Amino acid sequence: MTYEILLAGFGGQGILFAGKLLAYCALFEGKEISWLPSYGPEMRGGKCNCSVCISDEPIGSPQVLEPDLLVVLNGPSFEAFVPNVKPGGKVFADSSMIDAKTDRTDIETFYIPATQLADDNNLLKGANIVLLGKLLAETGIFTFETVRKALEKNTPAKRAHTIDNNMAALKLGADYQA
């Protein structure tokens, strides 16, 4: 089993963090992993994407150009990356941020108003995790418990209260039905 996952959006949307959670989940399950960020020189608001490869075999190129799974949080990234998704692949798009729809029929596209959902539930900046929740629900790639472990590993003690918020966001996404 090999998953090539691409997460894309603006800097500040938690793209790298969401990718890191997936990478840690894979680490706990003893998989081969690569996590590769790509971003502009701006600290905030620039183009930002993150390649995550998860496999039972050693990873060759760590750059995900034709993703199996695409998590996308803004319009420009949707335009840029949806055409490259592998046939049979899945797209998780934040429809609060993206107006466009794809006419590709060889992929499954989930439009989730992730930013809106997160805001409505007082989970500010939780859109990345909402989308991740949907990805977990649709692929079954990792359990919630594994993600919780990954959150615990990647959340500094003084921000420990955010773990429950993130778990709530995860559930919000997993339960969402269009």
Place this chain on the structure above:
Amino acid sequence: MAVVFERPHALCDVRLHYCAGCTHGIIHRLVAEVIDEMGIEGDTVGVCPVGCSVFAYNYFNCDMIEAPHGRAPAVATGVKRARPDLNVFTYQGDGDLAAIGTAETVHAATRGENIVVIFVNNGTYGMTGGQMAPTTLPGQVTTTSPYGRDPRKAGYPIHVCEMLSTLDGTALAVRTAVDTVPHIRETKKMIRKAFENQKAGNGFSIVEVLSTCPSNWGLTPKECIKRLQEECIPYYPLGVYKDVQLEEANADKLAMGGAAK
């Protein structure tokens, strides 16, 4: 019969290559005497520059490292940070310290690097044959200022001690000369003070010694001393520009209600 004068142990028993009448020999000896008197030769590392004193590693009996041109304060920083137990000094000329090595000098000083810098200022690039140096006086003829240094074109000389005395990391910035016996004694006193600062962890100490260059000044050794006194010292006034030991002593006096001058 008692020996009343001998070569300091810290100075190797070899012939120096310096030109006749050059004052490098005196300054070498003063540094070596201080090392002897403090008994630190076995725990001292010297760093030599590029310039006339490039071969100083053959003259000092302690361990020595040869630095690239201008980089002696950085090399000394590396030695001192790796081995704080060692006493570290650099021995540099004016081109090395105040032109190509300005950044290394200023930053070693502002970091308060616990090192001693012996700065020999004779206002010329001696080894390459007498070119204009950062400390060449206005109007002075050199092989690259053949019409005399024109500050409008070649800029003004750098006053190193004055500049470094403005930095908080500098513990001692002092300018001396080796033209007279009292000045030579004063120079040695200041070199000792610099090494003592290092022992005490006070920070960066620089002793600038106004020196001569008979070969490139085109003067006899005696005429050189005369020029040093009449032209160089007035432009580069001798004296203590910064001395934290003195400042502390004064502060103590003030605290005790005494009169500080």
Place this chain on the structure above:
Amino acid sequence: MEKVLMKGNEALAEAAIRAGCKCFFGYPITPQTELSEYLSKQMPKRGGVFLQAESEVAAINMVLGAGGTGTRVMTSSSSPGISLKSEGISYIAGSDVPCLIVNVERGGPGLGSIQPSQQDYWQATKGLGHGDFRLIILAPNSVQEVVNLVVRAFDLAEKYRMPVMLLSDGLLGQMMEPVEFPEISAKTADNSGWAACGTKMQREHHIVNSLYIEANDLEAQVKKRYERYAVIEENESDAETYLCDDADIVITAFGACSRIAKSAVNKARAEGIKAGLFRPVTLWPFPKKQLLAATKNAKAVLSVEMNMGQMIDDVKLALDCRIPVEFTGRTGGVIPSPNEVLAKLREMNGGAQ
């Protein structure tokens, strides 16, 4: 030991501390930043020195000073910074001082780009400064290998009394992979026979120096160093091969680029093209013998690099024009895709599409 996820730059820093590195001198530059930030946090807690110098020039000279005392020392930078360090590197090589220099390569020339590149192959293997000298150049292609090679780098540096460079790039530096830290015995070689660490009044003074004013003396010194280089060429060259035995086309690629090449080889094999991969781990010494063995049955070689074609020179020299050598690659910080490499393999295989 438990595997952890780490960025290449951080893993490198951690490995250096575990390998007994006592001093780090550097200057900020992208994309090696995580390395110095990690060390600035860890070194003071673990008995080491971290110092941010005023310039790359100063940093490399601090390395000369610390290394000159026989202390394990390193610096790291990225391409433009390595150019600045080249003066000091030449002096360090000429003074026979061991140290580790890390280059996390980015695009050039000039200020270039901050994206990954391999444009410093020539600089690393042939032009790190003035004069006749070599550095051992190690080129890892995974975060785990970064760790392993850092340890080897320090050992080689002290064994042969010379600077060693670890050539990484922005991709390896920024990428996270699972990594394991082997039990490392951080035993530093006994450097007291040459280092400037104080005579204790018990021996002649040591002089760490690259100046030999008599030409004959300098020639003798350089020749002595070249005898050492010959031993290194004989004993230390290292390479990895992948599916080369029956390969018609052998790709040569190093560092991060070899990962892309490996993906391309797998894709090519899936369509019946007999491709293989030869990956030098040491760029100097270049693993000539291993390359000859790996290309025994090959009809052609393809050099894949993240530059305009630099290692290809060494590949051609090693093969001595026995078989054709072609090139494909991207430059300026662009990472070639496995499909681009695959297209070139198809073309070479006679079935251009």
